[in-house]
Amino acid sequence: MRANKLPTEEIERDPAAFADRVTEDGRFGFAAEADRYRLVVSRACPWAHRVVMTRRLMGLERAVSLAVTDPVQEIIEGDPHWVFTARTGSPDGRDPILGIHALREAYLARDPEYDGGVSVPGLVDVTSGHLVSNDFDQISEDMATEWGSLARDGAPELYPQALREEIDAVSAQVYQDLNNGVYRCGFAPDQRSYDRAVAAVFDRLDALEEHLTGRRYLVGEHITLADLRLWATLVRFDAVYHGHFKCNRRKLVEYPALWAYARDLYQTSGFGDTTDLEHIRMHYYRVQTGINPTGVVAVGPDPRGWLTEHGREALGGSPFGEGTPPGSAPDDERVRPLAEQGRGVGEVWDAQER
Template structure:
């Protein structure tokens, strides 16, 4: 992450290993069950997008999941939640080790999600948006029976257009607010964020999902930011016009998805707070992690069923997450 010296605006660093895993032979990395390990973090929204996609499509048996802890230093994401502080499959303490195996002398950002080839220990890709789409398309032969179509051909243009606005103004927009180094840059990001959230609220007032009548990749993209909004972005990143709980449409929409299998069962609010408040020392130099907000409201009725829609289209909900991937329920 960085900031433009002249404008004071937050600038997201480029991705360092943007390969692809394909089934059609268009890349050197073939789709193959058991070959890759997805490294994510419960705290990170970009990783959360891919973890949700993997869950909904039922790829848990084909792609194992490693979880980096919420705290890290300049050496990168670290497996400090695992016994001995080492990922049990990759045998590494810091994710940087897998990047350096892929690119000797690697000096770009070490980010999650990262897909790692288990045998070589090399990062194959950290291109999260392409990875999401490829899980829906290239990995189709390994989807569970009843897996939903998250990237339906007839809606791809609309999903892409909506997704671009959500990325720039919402997903990345909260970071632009939080890491702005000047008042004008902050206010521009703040205005764009809330203009987009207001537009999305209007869009969702009469429809259950963003595109069509089923969950698509567009919903996953928006939801990961909404899920972290009150826990981190409202206070920590100064995105504080309203709390999510004060926005009737978006709060109901977010609860609806939280209570849908594959969404809320990927979230750990404590790890989210530990990461944002504990790692971003330029924003929160004391490292004090807030006790609130109370997350129990996520389980309250949302009433969005009245708008119709079929969450999984012609498919079915995913089963429970594997025992070693379960997260605490809001209490």
């Protein structure tokens, strides 16, 4: 859906346009090789955030480079596109590795006739400049299981074989009702569609509250892909989905177990240190003018609550199972300090040249 247009029908998310897999043995045509691929993301996007967290937890930063687009999309030929700008480290408006201004150039390099939508994340083959995949879940699953020796020592099992059926089942419910459900609320074309979507969102949150009251993680005794998929929505809930998408029956902070669970993960390496609330608010409020025609960016909530004690250790389990935490994020990938992510952003960003 074009973000600057009013919704006329219920939102439907298109399947990934390109979904080639990258595996250790290259059995699908693309082998996991250091320095061969570049991951193009927006820090605002929850679908891209899943992959960024997976890459960080698996220690693949040195194997797969990261390119961050501007959170405010540029309108090109009537459609919003993810682009590189000075605000995100590309002074000449082009990614320094791929040499492109807009991610769509990698799509067109792959298929010159492609005329569909362009989404993040995009995994790009650096040598050819071709997009390999924009399938966020498959990229995550493969990074968690198929990158072999390129993953760090002590990387957690994010998609353990014995738990995959349960992870997939939980993830499917969360996707339908919550991950995509908040968008169905925000882009609802009429009252009936909104009422149906918002009921599903809060029914799912209520069920998750009950599920997480007595256990630390969604599936098993340590972090899995199921947690990454849920948390990417939770961290955006009060900042944008509650007000901007009208998901305002309750705030996340009003769910004792869910809010503690979300803080627990925020304070775990790979979660909070990959989150930029300023990018998140700038994207949703500035780009989605069909919902927010003034483009005014909301200032809150105060992000310091993410650092308060959560007490979830008492439930047992450990974040990384038999693994270890990842080391510090690379210097050029560190997000702004949390205190800076709670300021008013409009004036600051307006003053910066695109």
